[in-house]
Amino acid sequence: MAPTTISEIHRLEGQEAHLRGWVYNTRSSGKLQFILVRDGSGVIQAVASLKNVGEELFQELGRLTQESSLEVWGMVKADPRAPGGFELSITRAKIVQIAQEYPISPKEHGIEFLLDHRHLWLRSSLQHAILRVRAEVIRSAREYLDDHGFLNMDTPILTPAACEGTTTLFQVEYFEEFSFLTQSGQLYNEATAAAFGKVYSFGPTFRAEKSKTRRHLTEFWMLEPEVAYAGLNDIMELEEKLIEHIVGRVLERRAEELKRLERDTSKLEKVKAPFPRLHYADAVKRLNEKGVDFQWGGDFGAPDEAVLTEDYETPFFVHRFPSQIKAFYMEPDPADPKHCLSVDCLAPEGYGEIVGGGQRIADYDLLLERIREHKLPEEAFEWYLDLRRYGSVPHSGFGIGVERTTAWLCGIEHVRECIPFPRTIYRMKP
Amino acid sequence: MAPTTISEIHRLEGQEAHLRGWVYNTRSSGKLQFILVRDGSGVIQAVASLKNVGEELFQELGRLTQESSLEVWGMVKADPRAPGGFELSITRAKIVQIAQEYPISPKEHGIEFLLDHRHLWLRSSLQHAILRVRAEVIRSAREYLDDHGFLNMDTPILTPAACEGTTTLFQVEYFEEFSFLTQSGQLYNEATAAAFGKVYSFGPTFRAEKSKTRRHLTEFWMLEPEVAYAGLNDIMELEEKLIEHIVGRVLERRAEELKRLERDTSKLEKVKAPFPRLHYADAVKRLNEKGVDFQWGGDFGAPDEAVLTEDYETPFFVHRFPSQIKAFYMEPDPADPKHCLSVDCLAPEGYGEIVGGGQRIADYDLLLERIREHKLPEEAFEWYLDLRRYGSVPHSGFGIGVERTTAWLCGIEHVRECIPFPRTIYRMKP
Numbered sequence: 001m002a003p004t005t006i007s008e009i010h011r012l013e014g015q016e017a018h019l020r021g022w023v024y025n026t027r028s029s030g031k032l033q034f035i036l037v038r039d040g041s042g043v044i045q046a047v048a049s050l051k052n053v054g055e056e057l058f059q060e061l062g063r064l065t066q067e068s069s070l071e072v073w074g075m076v077k078a079d080p081r082a083p084g085g086f087e088l089s090i091t092r093a094k095i096v097q098i099a100q101e102y103p104i105s106p107k108e109h110g111i112e113f114l115l116d117h118r119h120l121w122l123r124s125s126l127q128h129a130i131l132r133v134r135a136e137v138i139r140s141a142r143e144y145l146d147d148h149g150f151l152n153m154d155t156p157i158l159t160p161a162a163c164e165g166t167t168t169l170f171q172v173e174y175f176e177e178f179s180f181l182t183q184s185g186q187l188y189n190e191a192t193a194a195a196f197g198k199v200y201s202f203g204p205t206f207r208a209e210k211s212k213t214r215r216h217l218t219e220f221w222m223l224e225p226e227v228a229y230a231g232l233n234d235i236m237e238l239e240e241k242l243i244e245h246i247v248g249r250v251l252e253r254r255a256e257e258l259k260r261l262e263r264d265t266s267k268l269e270k271v272k273a274p275f276p277r278l279h280y281a282d283a284v285k286r287l288n289e290k291g292v293d294f295q296w297g298g299d300f301g302a303p304d305e306a307v308l309t310e311d312y313e314t315p316f317f318v319h320r321f322p323s324q325i326k327a328f329y330m331e332p333d334p335a336d337p338k339h340c341l342s343v344d345c346l347a348p349e350g351y352g353e354i355v356g357g358g359q360r361i362a363d364y365d366l367l368l369e370r371i372r373e374h375k376l377p378e379e380a381f382e383w384y385l386d387l388r389r390y391g392s393v394p395h396s397g398f399g400i401g402v403e404r405t406t407a408w409l410c411g412i413e414h415v416r417e418c419i420p421f422p423r424t425i426y427r428m429k430p
Numbered sequence: 431m432a433p434t435t436i437s438e439i440h441r442l443e444g445q446e447a448h449l450r451g452w453v454y455n456t457r458s459s460g461k462l463q464f465i466l467v468r469d470g471s472g473v474i475q476a477v478a479s480l481k482n483v484g485e486e487l488f489q490e491l492g493r494l495t496q497e498s499s500l501e502v503w504g505m506v507k508a509d510p511r512a513p514g515g516f517e518l519s520i521t522r523a524k525i526v527q528i529a530q531e532y533p534i535s536p537k538e539h540g541i542e543f544l545l546d547h548r549h550l551w552l553r554s555s556l557q558h559a560i561l562r563v564r565a566e567v568i569r570s571a572r573e574y575l576d577d578h579g580f581l582n583m584d585t586p587i588l589t590p591a592a593c594e595g596t597t598t599l600f601q602v603e604y605f606e607e608f609s610f611l612t613q614s615g616q617l618y619n620e621a622t623a624a625a626f627g628k629v630y631s632f633g634p635t636f637r638a639e640k641s642k643t644r645r646h647l648t649e650f651w652m653l654e655p656e657v658a659y660a661g662l663n664d665i666m667e668l669e670e671k672l673i674e675h676i677v678g679r680v681l682e683r684r685a686e687e688l689k690r691l692e693r694d695t696s697k698l699e700k701v702k703a704p705f706p707r708l709h710y711a712d713a714v715k716r717l718n719e720k721g722v723d724f725q726w727g728g729d730f731g732a733p734d735e736a737v738l739t740e741d742y743e744t745p746f747f748v749h750r751f752p753s754q755i756k757a758f759y760m761e762p763d764p765a766d767p768k769h770c771l772s773v774d775c776l777a778p779e780g781y782g783e784i785v786g787g788g789q790r791i792a793d794y795d796l797l798l799e800r801i802r803e804h805k806l807p808e809e810a811f812e813w814y815l816d817l818r819r820y821g822s823v824p825h826s827g828f829g830i831g832v833e834r835t836t837a838w839l840c841g842i843e844h845v846r847e848c849i850p851f852p853r854t855i856y857r858m859k860p
Contacts, residue, residue: 020823040581041628067821096822097821097823099820100819119813128626138582149437151561153850156851156853156858157611157636172601175638191550192552194553195470196471197470203634229450420583420622
């Protein structure tokens with residue numbers, strides 16, 4: 001009999017099944033033992049009765065500890081009271097390994113202890129749910145872009161120059177030279193968009209930020225679409241449709257996980273394009289009206305963003321930030337050049353920024369001027385300037401942070417639980 | 431009228447279309463100008479006649495240089511002689527930018543020149559074809575795994591310890607400490623496989639190898655599935671089915687690109703599971719029979735692999751390498767512990783290794799012994815040993831190299847053309 005998985009067990013109702021997994025929990029009651037078995041695809045209650053399995057196996061099963069590994073064979077029975085709707089009546093079992101005393105028990109553990117044991121903590125039911133949502137965010141986003149004419153072009157991780165400012169770079173010894181870990185694939189995406197029209201990169205990005213907030217990781221994953229001949233409005237439309245698609249897929253394919261996370265899904269069901277759009281200057285006014293001391297020209301901190309999200313039930317855009325607080329490549333707003341054609345997308349319920357993007361400068365002279373103003377090494381940007389020498393076109397793009405999006409969808413506080421092995425200023429282990 | 435793309439233009443036969451792109455080539459013949467327009471999705475011939483567009487626009491179009499950017503409007507006509515089957519009869523045009531003299535002309539350029547101009551070289555027709563095949567390799571592989579119960583779990587790039595040997599590590603300054611760029615996601619995949627059953631990681635991996643062969647990049651992308659309760663045979667079956675799926679999808683969705691690359695697709699059509707399986711010891715005999723001086727215990731170099739591929743028309747497996755030349759975590763073959771349960775998959779036509787994998791040691795004591803034998807820092811592997819303390823199970827996995835697979839499918843010589851921005855010992859620019 002070929003082994004099956006718990007997620008597929010409904011196909012074998014009334015028949016025998018063979019499962020391979022780990023012990024999630026056990027309890028016994030006289031001549032019955034109840035073993036919660038997990039196999040990565042789900043959890044099922046397997047029941048051993050002394051009568052069915054015999055004295056020897058019954059004794060052996062009594063030795064099972066949390067996270068012991070085992071194979072079980074048994075009859076699949078529908079049971080509406082069981083989690084998942086099915087139960088396994090054990091006929092045979094093979095213990096693979098009796099686990100040593102498992103460090104993570106149902107009692108409360110401190111966060112540092114859990115992060116030190118991240119390789120095991122991943123087995124817990126809530127972490128399971130979060131990371132399955134994360135995988136669906138990635139899958140659905142790629143699916144949307146692949147189906148809409150975008151080409152996946154991976155951008156380099158080892159780069160010779162900075163993209164998002166020079167203070168947060170990780171330096172790598174590269175043979176006799178130095179290299180830096182990428183902060184964003186954007187500059188390279190601009191080159192591939194000029195070659196392929198509509199592209200996206202998806203990969204890890206790095207910021208040596210000393211921020212210790214719940215929204216910061218030093219290593220995080222970003223999906224970055226870039227579109228030739230697209231302006232600010234085009235890119236906002238793409239963003240809202242992409243986010244609507246991601247949320248729809250997560251609601252559809254991860255309903256069970258959201259339930260386990262006790263997520264109020266009625267809030268996610270409201271996420272439909274188009275999203276509200278707020279000019280930066282109006283956002284500043286709004287903050288002041290709400291009693292926040294904030295001046296034109298500043299960048300929003302997490303608390304400011306949280307206040308802005310009070311007025312919205314869906315993600316919304318804040319567009320046209322002051323040029324002075326945005327990257328050198330942002331196209332000035334022709335209607336008001338103090339502002340640039342940039343846009344952040346803020347998630348509701350206090351989550352704040354999950355996407356940043358905008359229209360890039362297309363004009364050679366202006367871009368060169370900005371590179372000089374920002375005191376960037378001109379030579380390292382020669383190739384980037386080439387994109388404005390040879391068939392420059394208006395173009396725009398954005399980067400959506402996978403972990404921040406996952407945190408919002410799961411309704412959890414901290415991005416460190418939204419990636420399998422988080423890296424922060426104090427942690428690069430395990 | 432909403433702009434369309436060249437790949438979608440067949441929908442507008444007999445109607446007017448609006449395209450936005452770049453000039454690939456021009457020629458004129460008296461009162462006609464022929465402009466090959468590319469937009470990233472394809473190439474179309476646009477024809478301007480003096481009669482239709484008038485003197486002023488006709489003159490202006492005469493100034494177009496290679497890679498100038500423009501928008502054109504015109505009537506879509508079916509033309510069986512045209513590449514792509516359609517032609518555009520220009521009614522209106524707007525020049526976005528006249529490009530400076532483009533450095534890449536149809537004449538021959540040296541490879542270093544082309545790599546220095548990689549950001550522009552990407553626009554050429556052959557590079558286009560290769561990178562579209564690459565994107566399909568990634569898409570089809572993820573699709574196969576997503577549809578077969580695998581969960582995408584990203585593994586960290588910044589790691590505290592070595593996985594594939596300590597001599598080829600890139601070192602990163604991590605605040606006050608040091609970190610290393612990952613060489614493989616495998617060790618972490620073993621943790622996530624114990625949590626989720628069937629997982630895969632997909633991301634960049636790094637080897638500071640001084641090898642200057644056509645098969646080496648310092649930064650390359652790897653897809654790494656890992657399966658709990660899987661043995662060597664299971665993993666070979668997964669590999670061959672995955673590769674069959676990838677090849678099938680590339681043949682189906684990238685037929686035009688393979689044609690442009692002049693790839694002999696009849697060779698790819700033969701790629702059907704199951705693949706032939708050759709024991710390492712038999713491979714050594716085979717080499718000796720063919721006059722290659724090769725001793726048991728050595729690792730195959732590219733020339734040895736090329737000789738082995740002579741006998742096969744499809745990819746094939748070489749399994750059970752000597753333990754002494756494989757990584758510390760390889761499970762010994764119980765039938766013959768000098769060999770281990772490792773397997774490489776070699777692509778035919780001289781390409782050689784595209785996948786490496788095997789069964790991992792499940793036993794705590796043996797793994798600890800191997801860690802000590804290899805003089806690895808025991809403390810850094812404590813978490814990895816935990817996987818053998820708490821519910822250890824047999825498990826196996828492999829890593830498939832995206833660029834090597836792409837090179838084979840495209841029938842091209844060097845992996846450096848199989849990634850948007852290649853990194854080698856002498857190159858991390860642009």
